[in-house]
Amino acid sequence: MSLLHVSHLTKSFGGLMAVNDVSFDLEANTVMGLIGPNGAGKTTVFNLITGNYPSDAGEVVFNGESLIRQSPHAIVSRGIARTFQTIRLFPNMKVIENVLAGCHCRMQSGIFSSMFRLPGQRREEKKALEQAFKELEFVKLAHQANNKAKNLSYGNQRLLEIARALASQPKLIILDEPAGGMNAQETAELVELIKDIKQRGITVLLIEHDMSLVMRICEQIIVLEHGALIAQGSPEDVQNNPRVIEAYLGTDEE
Numbered sequence: 001m002s003l004l005h006v007s008h009l010t011k012s013f014g015g016l017m018a019v020n021d022v023s024f025d026l027e028a029n030t031v032m033g034l035i036g037p038n039g040a041g042k043t044t045v046f047n048l049i050t051g052n053y054p055s056d057a058g059e060v061v062f063n064g065e066s067l068i069r070q071s072p073h074a075i076v077s078r079g080i081a082r083t084f085q086t087i088r089l090f091p092n093m094k095v096i097e098n099v100l101a102g103c104h105c106r107m108q109s110g111i112f113s114s115m116f117r118l119p120g121q122r123r124e125e126k127k128a129l130e131q132a133f134k135e136l137e138f139v140k141l142a143h144q145a146n147n148k149a150k151n152l153s154y155g156n157q158r159l160l161e162i163a164r165a166l167a168s169q170p171k172l173i174i175l176d177e178p179a180g181g182m183n184a185q186e187t188a189e190l191v192e193l194i195k196d197i198k199q200r201g202i203t204v205l206l207i208e209h210d211m212s213l214v215m216r217i218c219e220q221i222i223v224l225e226h227g228a229l230i231a232q233g234s235p236e237d238v239q240n241n242p243r244v245i246e247a248y249l250g251t252d253e254e
Ligand SMILES: Nc1ncnc2c1ncn2[C@@H]1O[C@H](COP(=O)(O)OP(=O)(O)OP(=O)(O)O)[C@@H](O)[C@H]1O
Pocket: 013, 016, 018, 036, 037, 038, 039, 040, 041, 042, 043, 044, 045, 085
């Protein structure tokens, strides 16, 4: 059984078919790339999987359970975390506090124990802090823990978003243009980081316009054009697929 099963997923905005009958399977412990020209519907697919948009039709099954009509929060709790194309951090909060926000969905304490700071609550906070530091170390940002998020470089803000997503202890992490705005050195480090994420047993689904990154790191690639899935396969298959070359690789986005 695949970790993520997407079938006949469909979403339109007014008259525009943003995602049109898209089906694919993502096996556990794989790095999969979702590519396609601007406006092809990639981010919309992510938003449908993560519950940020309701779908018009279709099914998303994660780890054997349907995600349809689940809230984004419930979907994070089930083990899917994401980052955003446009960075969404708390800019005036410390780096470590941003990561702690990601731990929140795994905390059990209710409002009563929070108000009275009962021992169980304090233990849980300590554990969350340790977990948050662990994730900051993982993305090599521990030395920035007490800096405000807005003071980080753009590339480091992207890494912080990844740390925050990892703090929710996902089975699947969904990255929307993780290399966007990164320089060549940062992108090379990102490739290593994604390999390390996979090493941890976490499955990765990513949108990326940087084709060299996609081809280096993804084991499977799916290609969207005008909302429809036009190709699927290994990097080699996709690179040699005439339909893809015509739709995507032949454009000025190469
Ligand atoms: N909330 C929305 N309301 C109306 N139209 C939308 C909305 N979100 C996306 N769209 C439209 O749906 C289409 C697909 O957009 P989407 O952002 O999913 O594409 P994309 O492949 O991620 O593009 P890019 O690579 O430029 O980020 C586009 O035409 C876009 O304008």
